[in-house]
Amino acid sequence: MTSVPEINRVLFASYDARQIETVEEVCLRISQPLTEWLLLVNINTQRLYALQSKNIRYAYPVSTGKNGVGQELDSGQTPLGLHCIGSKIGADANSWAIFISRTTMGQIATAGVGKNDIVGRILVLHGLEVGFNQGINSEGKIVDTYKRCIYIHGTSDVFNRLLA
DSSP states (O other), X not given: OOOOOOGGGEEEEEESSOOHHXXXXXXXXXXXXXXXXXXXXXXXXXXXXXXXXXXXXXEEEOOOOTTOBOOSTTSOOBOOEEEXXXXXXXXXXXXXXXXXXXXXXXXXXXXXXXXXXXXXXXXXXXXXXXXXXXXXXXXXOBOOTTTTTOEEEEEHHHHHHHHO
């Protein structure tokens, strides 16, 4: 059985048309070593792939930003580019705990609860490409994934689909 790595040893990339080769090129450009594990989201197919040593180990359906893709603060869009997972929130929480503002409030997802609840765990993302998904872009707009509170998380919609 493959062991799951520590979160700080995992890169995350979201691209609408790029492949693993492009991720390697970005890693070279920003002097970021390609990690053994990579989470790759294909925006077009709405799939997250967990790759180990460039081989797909797991694939999951995902739902990306309701407003498509984009980098700017308050856009409601999924940022593109290379990220690292900076931290994990909820390691000791119930698997179906509901989070509000990244804090569990003691509520547990149940069938019929709103579809937009954030449940389970939260993986906080940090952009690695300065001016693209980290810091401010050339127009002076905030494009920082971390400051935008972008993360990977479960939803109560998954809970409802499991019970369907």
